Amino acid sequence: MKQNTKYQHKKILVLGLAKSGVSAATLLHKLGAFVTIxxxxxxxxxxxxxxxLEQGITVICGDHPIDLLDEGFELVVKNPGxxxxxPMVKRAIEKGIPIITExxxxxxIxxxxxxxITGTNGKTTTTTLIFEMLEKGSKMPMIAGNIGTVASDVAQMAEGHNQIVIELSSFQLMxxxxxxxxxAVLTNLYDAHLDYHRTRPEYFEAKSYITKNQTVDDYFIVNYEQEEVMNIARLSQATIVPFSTKQFLETxxxxxxxxVYFNGEPILERSQIVLPGDHNLENxxxxxxxxxxxGVENRAxxxxLSTFTGVKHRLQYIGDKHGRKFYNDSKATNILATQNAxxxxxxxxxxLAGGLDRGNEFDELLPAFKQIKALITFGQTAEKLERVGKQAGIKTIIRVDNVEKAVPVALDLSEADDIILLSPACASWDQYKTFEVRGDIFINAVHKL
Incomplete structure (x- = not known):
């Protein structure tokens, strides 16, 4: 950890706790700041x-009192969420107090x-793949961010020979x-998180921050097939490294x-990759x-790529039961993710699909639904999904109470060599605390078979 006196004797407000807030407050206290959470x-x-509080940090809980910002804070470290x-953040901006994330x-340090790594879809899979490749290639990586340990905790342990592989959200990058x-890696850009960012341009701008401080000595890996991504790349000072699933690139x-090639060098045959899907080929x-x-060698x-079967809850292969292959894609909380699956x-x-009703319809799924043998729905959006299923000509559509009850029904409706896929196209919050909980229930129900 670098010695850092930047925050010594500064009065700093940590707004919102969770894991990142606790880590930030503890680190700033260690660096000599006067911390209030x-x-x-x-x-x-x-x-x-x-x-x-036991560490000697000032603690104010139960609400966000606006007048707290009148106490002379020199910095706000904001929970990304x-x-x-x-109102508290807006007031800090009005007062000219700098705001950063952990x-x-x-x-x-x-x-x-x-x-x-950032992007709308594929961040976690890409982050995990990079970490696995570097680890197999003896590059001593450490994983951080949304997928692993809080970044500032990892940074305190990291040394110069390590590399920190970090998944970054638009919330963090702002x-x-x-x-x-x-x-830096920008996997792709689609409309998302507009309840947070309010506008599409603001969301895309937040994603672009991953390269805003890069120089020609750095690398920016970008999706060559997306105009929105390439527009950001054209403004970057970094050395651009494109990737494409649709055309051959010399660089x-x-x-x-x-x-699969990199800079004209064959790396491996595509048939040796076990992770399914064209969207995963981008990752x-x-x-x-x-x-x-x-500097990772091709053999690593x-x-x-010949052993990686997916990140948990992201088109994760669960196993073969009675000739059916089960996949857990509970992370598919939007239409695009289910289309890709x-x-x-x-x-x-x-x-198996359904979940929280955010007011949208599912007509965009119509082309992908035409290959479905049977549709099992649950949750608040069951009726909406059933409407699109009928329009697509799916003959067997059954509604159940929850994911657990859907699994044995799916087994009964399927035959050997069929795919049984949980890909809800919806958030989980109508029935489950998180998509991870929903996915774990699916996995357990499959194992019960």
Whole structure:
């Protein structure tokens, strides 16, 4: 960990706790700052706040009092999940108080370089693939961010020979100042999180921050087939490394004649990749580019891609039961993710879908639904999904109470060589606390078979 006196004797407000807030408050206290934390959860129900109080940190819980910002704070470290239109954040902006997220702190103290991954879809799979390739290639990576340990905790342990592979959300990137990854990856861009960002341009701009501090000595790996991504790339000062699933590229990562290439060098045959789906091929190409740029040998890349079956809850292969292959794609909380999952298979599919009703319809799923053998619905959106299923000509549509009850029904409706896929196209919050909980229930129900 780098010695850092920047925050010594400064009065800093940590707004919102959770894991990143606790880590930020503890680190700033260690760096000599006068830290106050403010969290909505009442103190009596807040063990994190209680622990920070024991360290000598000032704790204010139960609400966000606007007048707290009149106490001379020089910096706000904001939980990424708190939007910028929150009254407390708006007031801090009006007062000219700088606002950062915990990722910025991690960068300032880290002795190790960062490989940062962002995008609308594919971040977690790409981050995991890069980490696995670097680990197999003896590059001593450490994983951080949304997928792993809080970044500032990792940064305190990292040394110069390590590389921190970090998944970054738009929420985190809006709160950076000097953060500069040696390698940045932008997987793709689609409309998302507009309840937080309010507008599409603001969301895309937030994603672009991953490269805003890069120089020509850094690398920016980008999706060559997306105009929105390439527009950001044209404004970057970094060395651009494109990837494409549709055309061969002399520079960057691409496919040709059944082989995967990087900078014109054949890396491995596509048939040796076990992770299904064209959308995953995008993730694989960007991961290969990052691995090659860090000096990973082809044999390490080959090993990872011939054994990697997916990140948990993201088109995760569960197993073969009675000749049916079960896949857990509970992370598919939007229409695009479910489209990608369905397009990954050529076999007949029994789809399990449904969840939180956010007011949208599902007509965009109509083309992908035409390959479905049977549809099993649950949750608030069951009726909407059934309407599209009938329009697509699906003959067997059954509604059940929940995911657990859907699994044995799917088995009864399927035959050997069919795919049974949980890909809800919806958030889980109508029935389950998180998509992980929903996916775990699916996995357990499959094992019960």
């Amino acid at each position: 403010n969290d909505l959860k009442p103190f009596s129900e807040n063990p994190e706040a209680q622990g920070l 708190i939007p910028y239109h929150n 990722v910025e702190l991690a960068y300032e 880290s002795e190790a370089p960062f490989i940062g 709160g950076i100042d000097t953060f500069r990854p040696k390698i 960057g990562a691409s496919v040709k004649d059944g082989w 694989i190409l960007s991961a290969i580019a990052a691995a090659k740029l860090t 890349i080959h090993y990872v 369905l397009n990954a298979f050529r076999q007949p599919v029994v789809l």
